[in-house]
Amino acid sequence: MRDYQINKKRRIRPEKVVGILAQHGTKSNYREAELILDLAYKFAKLSLEQVNNGGSMKPSPKKMTPRNLYK
Secondary structure: OOOOOOOOOOOOOHHHHHHHHHHOOOOOOHHHHHHHHHHHHHHHHHHHHHHHOOHHHOOOOOOOOOHHHHO
16 A cells, blocks of 8 residues: 555545544554545546546457467
């Protein structure tokens, strides 16, 4: 997970994540909050890429097998 380049311009900090989770009855520490944020930002980036590329709305290209493969 740490091979992902972290953008320092994040609006949500791990301290806030710990506070939000504590309000809902989940205990976590600073390190776990960092991992949660890393995962959330990675999912956000992937979803934006999917939306920009058309997502699953585009029909997939028809894959044809060469005829000489099954002789």
